[in-house]
Amino acid sequence: MIALHHLNKTYEGDGRQVIALRDINLQIETGEVFGIIGRSGAGKSTLLRTLNLLERPDQGQVLIDGQDATCLDTAGLRVLRRQVGMVFQHFNLLNHRSVANNIRFPLELAGALSKTAINTRVDELLELVGLHAQREQYPSQLSGGQKQRVGIARALANHPKLLLCDEATSALDPQTTQSILQLLLDINRRLGLTIVLITHEMAVVRAICDRVAVIEGGQIVERGPVADVFLHPQHEATRNMVAEDGHAATLDLAGKLGNVSGTLLRLTFVDATTYEPVIAQIGQALAAPMSILQGSVGRIKDRPYGQLIVGFNGDAELAKRAFEERGVRCDVVTV
Ligand SMILES: Nc1ncnc2c1ncn2[C@@H]1O[C@H](COP(=O)(O)OP(=O)(O)OP(=O)(O)O)[C@@H](O)[C@H]1O
Numbered sequence: 145m146i147a148l149h150h151l152n153k154t155y156e157g158d159g160r161q162v163i164a165l166r167d168i169n170l171q172i173e174t175g176e177v178f179g180i181i182g183r184s185g186a187g188k189s190t191l192l193r194t195l196n197l198l199e200r201p202d203q204g205q206v207l208i209d210g211q212d213a214t215c216l217d218t219a220g221l222r223v224l225r226r227q228v229g230m231v232f233q234h235f236n237l238l239n240h241r242s243v244a245n246n247i248r249f250p251l252e253l254a255g256a257l258s259k260t261a262i263n264t265r266v267d268e269l270l271e272l273v274g275l276h277a278q279r280e281q282y283p284s285q286l287s288g289g290q291k292q293r294v295g296i297a298r299a300l301a302n303h304p305k306l307l308l309c310d311e312a313t314s315a316l317d318p319q320t321t322q323s324i325l326q327l328l329l330d331i332n333r334r335l336g337l338t339i340v341l342i343t344h345e346m347a348v349v350r351a352i353c354d355r356v357a358v359i360e361g362g363q364i365v366e367r368g369p370v371a372d373v374f375l376h377p378q379h380e381a382t383r384n385m386v387a388e389d390g391h392a393a394t395l396d397l398a399g400k401l402g403n404v405s406g407t408l409l410r411l412t413f414v415d416a417t418t419y420e421p422v423i424a425q426i427g428q429a430l431a432a433p434m435s436i437l438q439g440s441v442g443r444i445k446d447r448p449y450g451q452l453i454v455g456f457n458g459d460a461e462l463a464k465r466a467f468e469e470r471g472v473r474c475d476v477v478t479v
């Protein structure tokens with residue numbers, strides 16, 4: 145769906161240069177939910193905005209369905225932007241228009257449908273985002289979550305093939321965040337819509353993304369399936385975000401465990417192995433009991449996982465082999 149080749153972007157102002165994007169190369173597949181995560185100022189919004197050419201890269205190609213968007217003229221860009229919906233952190237609704245009229249707006253702009261067809265489409269969209277009861281209300285009468293539902297309905301109005309979300313849940317409380325994320329996931333699955341979202345929250349990535357890229361200082365420093373990146377972060381920026389999220393057994397153990405004798409093993413269970421009594425079995429087989437020192441269990445999208453740090457007094461190489469034969473990743477941790 146999307147291929148980015150060698151994107152570079154530098155901002156100039158006050159005699160200063162800010163390199164916002166450095167040689168970004170990225171592929172995003174049709175139908176996936178792709179997350180881009182990074183700290184404030186990392187370049188997330190700039191990168192997202194290059195996908196619909198709201199931001200023009202200084203160098204590089206932005207291929208959408210094989211077509212280079214950087215070469216489009218004004219008319220071509222207008223067509224592209226109709227195919228790419230966007231959802232914003234602060235909703236960007238028109239305050240003097242009702243819910244239904246906010247959703248109607250992009251349909252009127254596109255000018256392709258009759259009045260009756262527009263009304264039908266607005267009804268469909270209200271149904272999709274669960275806002276039928278609020279159709280005649282104004283934005284000031286809505287909760288944050290409801291406003292974002294309007295934002296999502298508006299972004300979907302013209303049947304886009306790609307939905308871009310810029311921190312779509314950052315202004316919402318945790319419960320509302322979950323309901324908006326579930327709505328996005330539902331839309332992704334029901335409509336087969338490709339979604340690219342940017343966020344600074346690992347929890348958002350864990351909840352709905354298939355793959356993730358980590359951006360730091362305008363560069364992509366790590367990427368992969370969410371389970372891999374989240375459970376085995378390689379780059380320091382990723383490790384810090386995972387540690388802050390607090391839902392994986394952290395690698396940062398120094399000083400936390402006191403004096404532990406033996407070897408520390410970090411065990412990662414994903415999918416079916418999560419439910420197997422592997423630790424007891426291997427401890428027994430090797431006649432070396434293990435003590436669980438730290439751990440977490442949870443879900444990454446719909447995949448269950450568990451991650452444990454265990455202390456082990458025995459042959460670590462043997463234990464590693466035994467775990468990996470049973471499909472459990474085992475890393476020896478040094479503190
Ligand atoms: N229009 C602009 N003019 C000058 N510098 C800019 C402009 N837009 C962004 N920048 C700079 O480019 C860098 C990347 O900004 P960007 O908005 O992409 O970050 P971000 O990752 O989205 O951050 P946040 O999480 O705070 O939204 C920052 O250093 C920012 O100050």
Ligand SMILES: [Mg+2]
Nearest residue numbers: 188189190310
């Ligand atoms: Mg931003």
